[in-house]
Amino acid sequence: MAQRVTIKSIAEELGVSVASVSRALNGKGEVGPALEKRILQKADELGYIANYSARSLKHQKTNLIGVLVPDTFNPFFAHFVTKIEELLYDSGYEILLSTTRESLEKEREYLEIMVSKNVTGILAAPVDRTGNISIYKRVKAMDIPIVFFDRNVEGLDLSRVNVDNRSAVYKIVRYLYRKGHRRIAFVESVPNTSMGEERLAGYREAIKDFGLSEEFSLERFGLFIENDVKSQAAEILSHRPTALITGNLVITKAFLQALKTLRIKIPQELSLVSFDDIEWLEVTSPPITAFRQPIESLAMNAVALLKREMKNNESNSQIVVVEGELIIRDSVYDLSSEKQGG
The missing domain is CATH 3.40.50.2300 (Response regulator)
Structure with a gap:
């Protein structure tokens, strides 16, 4: 069985840092043009992007929902995850939970893992408002619905729910x-x-x-x-x-x-x-x-948005803002x- 291509394996092949590979793949312009070109060529050579494309052709439906949060020692995220797990379980879904610890590299790798596990949809609290744009775009292009909660990534037309x-x-x-x-x-x-x-x-x-x-x-x-x-x-x-x-x-x-x-x-x-x-x-x-x-309301709206997009293959994004107290x-x-x- 072929080994899954990761940011780390690309970095090892080129003898550069994981951070440099991540920045180049993010398209954030924080590495030199020559190094960025080498990284992108190596990613193509190793099948990093092709790996995602292959997944998009399978269209394998599962009952697995990817959930991406910064951590679970923050009670807000712990309570949110508990509620969405309950809501999704009642609808016949299981969750694949990953914690990024505010790391763009971990966020990218966990999204890659979720794709490899054929998740049906993803609920995510992104690490950075301008980071990992390219990978979120690629995942969305594979008809995997993504709903952001608490946070969002600028420039992406994706549904989200948060307080004002x-x-x-x-x-x-x-x-x-x-x-x-x-x-x-x-x-x-x-x-x-x-x-x-x-x-x-x-x-x-x-x-x-x-x-x-x-x-x-x-x-x-x-x-x-x-x-x-x-x-x-x-x-x-x-x-x-x-x-x-x-x-x-x-x-x-x-x-x-x-x-x-x-x-x-x-x-x-x-x-x-x-x-x-x-x-x-x-x-x-x-x-x-x-x-x-209102964590319960946030969770209910996030799950409702995701289920709507999974059911109808809905392309129109929706923003839900709930009031706190x-x-x-x-x-x-x-x-x-x-x-x-x-």
């Missing part, structure tokens, strides 16, 4: 502003995702609309659970924000631990709002105000009443 991230963060800033906060910081985990860019745009728009941009604006990207969160929290606190918006539950948990170590009291010394909600935020001391994404608890200090009293 921009509006959500705008509403959070507005809520904090009405509570008297003028120094509001925003921390998001992953740069270059459509979701992250939309949330950042909402933050910047609100800061500008409420006249806060010149007085104070602090945004940070790239916080991961394995990083030194304590030092990052200390750096942010050195700018003396009165309120902090955390971009997901992984960041929220990390910051709660860091603030406890630094002996920063919530909300007396720092108000906190989490983007994403979970049960344990209700029992922290104090309970944390959070924006709740700001859950008010006790982690935001009311500075407005303090100012009025003073």
Whole structure:
């Protein structure tokens, strides 16, 4: 049996890095023209693209749905996967779950594996808003329906479902502003995702609309659970924000631990709002105000879009935006009443 051609095997043949091969195949222009030409020629020679073309001729239908997420230690994705697995199981489908860990190389390889397993459709939260465009196009060209959730890839006419991230963060800033906060910081985990860019745009728009941009604006990207969160929290606190918006539950948990170590009291010394909600935020001391994404609605819409495209071979993409809810608890200090009293 012939060995499956992968990015890694192409890299080994040419004696170059996996990253260089991935960039060349992505068409992102981040490698030199001569090297890009060598990589594309070798990919053709080894049958990398032909491997996909061969699959498209088989038209083998299975009950397998590919599901691509960044990770499952983020409760949002864990809950989402649980719900779509339940919905798909009830419809006679099984899932092939892969986690990219925010790696374009892993995303490409997992998509390749899904194609080789003859998945009937794919639900994906892409790694990068401009990355791996070519492979998503090739998979779509093989009549494998793809539906994006939470994130999307720009320039691709594919169905997707997500919350209105921009509006959500705008509403959070507005809520904090009405509570008297003028120094509001925003921390998001992953740069270059459509979701992250939309949330950042909402933050910047609100800061500008409420006249806060010149007085104070602090945004940070790239916080991961394995990083030194304590030092990052200390750096942010050195700018003396009165309120902090955390971009997901992984960041929220990390910051709660860091603030406890630094002996920063919530909300007396720092108000906190989490983007994403979970049960344990209700029992922290104090309970944390959070924006709740309707995971069940997101999952139901994503599965419905995919089933529609699988059944009808639907070519017209559809965008579904669902509304979330700001859950008010006790982690935001009311500075407005303090100012009025003073």
